[in-house]
Structure formats: structure tokens, C-alpha cells
Amino acid sequence: MTVILDDPSLRLVEHYRDDPHLRGALNALTQQTYGFDFEAWYQAGFWPDDHQPCSLVRAGKMLANASSNRLDFSFDGQHLRTVQIGTVMTVPDAQGNGYSRYLMERLVTRWAEHCDLLYLFANSTVLELYPKFGFRRVVEHEHYLPWSAPPCANSFKPVDLDNSEQRRQFMATVASSCPQARLSLQPHVSQTMFYCQGPYREALHYSTVHDAYVVVEHEQGRMVLAEVYCARPVALLEIVGELVRDETREVVLGFTPLQGEGFATRLVDNDDALFVWGSTATALEGQALMFPLLSHT
Template sequence: MTVILDDPSLRLVEHYRDDPHLRGALNALTRQTYGFDFEAWYQAGFWPDDHQPCSLVRQGQMLANASSNRLDFSLDGQHLRTVQIGTVMTAPEAQGNGYSRYLMERLVSRWAERCDLLYLFANGTVLELYPKFGFRRVLEHEHYLPWSASPRASSFKPVDLDDNDQRRHFMATVASSCPQARLSLQPHVSQTMFYCQGPYREALHYSTTHDAYVVVEHEQGQMLLAEVYCARPVVLLALIGELVRDTTREVVLGFTPLQADGFATRVVDNDDALFVWGSTATALDAQPLMFPRLSHT
């Protein structure tokens, strides 16, 4: 622990994943701020060393946090070392004291020169905050496809990750999966299990015919194909034809496909704006790319 010099009661804590009291305090603030926590992920053994909270506490109470997440991507086959900053939050009673600024400056100083890309996602209420730390807004582009055809007979079945055999098979497939996207998170079982045992638990399906897993959701005539895990490149339209419903009018991809034939693109319009550190243009600036949805931390 490090004592913040101008406030002896305030302590900076890091590398405390296995401390139940500090982890519990982080979980409590995360639930209060974002509506989820990391406990099930931790208890299942999926919290990796590369996920590093950086927090301020006073007398055991979590006042603020910003986490760094080291993630490896491939971009058109080239290795990309990245650090994503996430879970930036301050307890309501501690706001206005500069705690988030202190943590952000610390993480930028630590990581900016040690990776190929330092970035974060921000909601619409804090878009003016991150340029103060050298981040700039970069627009992402999603691929979509208007749909009117009838669905084909589907070979995809829901996956039950509480079943040991199904969970082991899924994890092995993720670990050996090849890129299905131009900007692709390199196989990362821990990150994948955060989503697939959490918010996308009901969205995971498997086809023995294609030997592929998909994460797919349907809402109000739109189908989101969030991710595909397979040991070989797949033909997306072949999968989509089995995954759509009679009510599907639009298919949206949660990643940038290797082959975009037939798809249109548009600027991503949601409450998750991408900010990249530094003034130098990157490959993300000039191309219709997006970070895979299941890579957000």
C-alpha cells in the first residue's frame, strides 16, 4: 500500500486480487456504479494477472478505481499489444476530490510508452473527461446487413456452461480459435468466460455441423452476432442463415469481419465511445473497424 502524501488516511492499493476484503470493496463499488461485479469470475478462477485494479481506499472503504487490462490483438494478421483502461469509477461521496484524475494519470504514465495502443471506452456522461489525459475520440464502425430471407433449419443448440464437459469443450475451442475478425482478440479464455458465464450466458450456442460456437442475441427485429469461435475461418452468411428468426430484419456484427462482402457499415451509435491515447493516427482512424464487443473490459 502507498500512502497519498497530502492525505495520510488515503491509500493506493494494487495487486490485491486475492484479498477478500479489498476485492469485496471493489465489487461493492462496481455493483453500485455499473450493476455487476467480478466475484463469480474470480471464484471460477478466471481473473487473470493482466487485469489489475488501481484503487484508492480509506479505512477499508473503496473510494475510486481505474483498472488496466493487458490484451493482445491481431490486426490484419499483425500483432498488437494493447492496454485497455476500464472500471473507472468514484464513490458518490468521494466525487470532486480529483481521485479519478490521480488514478488516470498514474495509469497513463505507467502504460502509454509500454504498449502499441492505450485506450478506453466511455459513456456519454464523461466524454469531456478523457481528453484531459491525452485521449481522443475515435469513431468505430459496425457491419450490418438488412435481412428479409426466411431462416434455414438450424444446427445450433444452446450451451450449458454448468455442464463440465460442455464447459471444457468450449474453453478448448476458445483457446484454439482462429481469428474471425480483422481486429481480433487473441485467444483469451478468461476474458471470454467473463462474458459467456455472465451477461451472454443465454446467448451462447454450438453447432456440431459447423464445429463452431456463436454468441447471438435477438431484440426487436435485430440479430446481433457478437462473436464466433471456431478453429477455422467460417463463412458468416452460412451461419447467419441458421441463426436468424422469422422476425429478423437486420443482422449486426459485434466485430469487423474478415470478408465484408454484402455488409454495409455505419458509425457505432451506443453508449460506449472509444478513446485512444496520443495524437498520432492509428489504423483505427482510417478504416471501418471496431473492437470486438466481447473484448470490452
């Protein structure tokens, strides 16, 4: 631990994943700030070394955090080494003391010159914060399709990840899955299980006909196909035709498909704005692309 900010009671802590007290403090602050925590993910053995919180504590209380997550992507067949910064947060009674600035500057110094892309996602309340650290906003585009046809016979069935054999088969498919998107997270079981054993638990389905898993959600006539895991490229429109419901009026993809025929594109309009570090435009910009929804940290 390191004393920082000329305050001998304030300490920087890192690499504490297996420390129950510090991990519990991180979970408590994450739950307070974002409404989730990492404990189930950790207990299941999925918290990887590449996910590293960088936190400030005083007398055992966690005051602020910013985490880095190293992720490898495939972009049009090329390897892309990235670092995503996430869970940037400060307890309310410690805000305004420069804690987030200290942590962000530390992570930018650590990673900016050691990856192909340093980026983060920010909600609407902090859009003015990240340009102070050299980040600039980059627009994303999503693929969507108005829908009016009736559904086809559906071969997809829910997956129960509490069943050890179903969980094993799913993890094996994720580990060997081929890209289904132009910008695709390379097989990353840990990241996938964070979502599929967490917020998307009820959204995971499998088809023996297609030998493919999908993560799909329905809400008020809108279907979001968040991800597809398969050992070969899939025929998206064929799968979509099975997954839609009678009430579906729009299909939205949570990734940029390898082939976009049949889909239109539009700006992503949600509370999760992409920021990229550096003043030089990257190869991702000026194209109808988005980071896969299940790659956000």
C-alpha cells in the same frame, strides 16, 4: 500500500485480487456504479494477472478505482499489444477530490509508452473527462445487413456452461480459435468466460455441423452476432442464415469480419465511445473497424 494526495488516511492499493476484503470492496463499488461485479469470475478461477485494479481506499472503504487490462490483438495478421483502461469510478460522496485524475494519470504514465495502443470506452456522461488525460475520441464502424429471407434449418443448440464437459470443450475451442475478424482478440479464455458465464450466458450456442460456437442475441427484429469461435474461418452468411428468426429484419456483427462482402457499414451509435491515447493517428483509424464487443472491459 502508498499514502497519496497529502492525505495520510488515503491509500493506493494494487495487486489485491486474492484479498477478500479489498476484492469485496471493489465488487461493491463496481455493482453500485455499473451493475455487475467480478466475484463469480474470480471464484471460477478466470481473473488473470493482466487485469489489475488500481484503487484508493480510506479506513477500509473503497473511494475510487481505475483498472488496466493487458490484451493482445491480431490486426490484419499483425500482433497488436494493447492496454485497455476500465471500471473508472468514484463513490458519489468522494467525487470532485481529484481521485480519478490521480488514478488515470498514474495508469497513463505506467502504460502509454509500453504498449502499441492505450485505450478505453466511455459512456455519454464522461465524454469531456478523458481528453484531459491525452485521450481522443475515435469513431468505430459496425457491419450490418438488412434481412428479409426466412431462416434456414438451424444446427446451433444452446450450450450449458454449468456442464463440466460442455464447459471444457468450449474453453478448448476458444483457446485454439482462429481469427474471425480483422481486429481480433487473440485467444483469451479468461476474457471470454467473463462474458459467456455472465451477461451472455444465454446467448452461447454450438453447431456440430460447423464445429463452431456463436454468441448471438435477438431483440425486436434485430440480431446481433457478437462473436464466433472456430478453428477455421467460417462462412458468416451461411451461419447467419441459420441463426436469424422469422421476425429478424436486421443482422449486426459485434466485430469487423475478415471479409465484409454482403454487409454495409455505419458509425457505431451506442453509449460506449472509444477513446485512444496520444495525438498521432493509429493504423486502426480511417478504416471501417470496431473492437470486438466481447473484448470490452
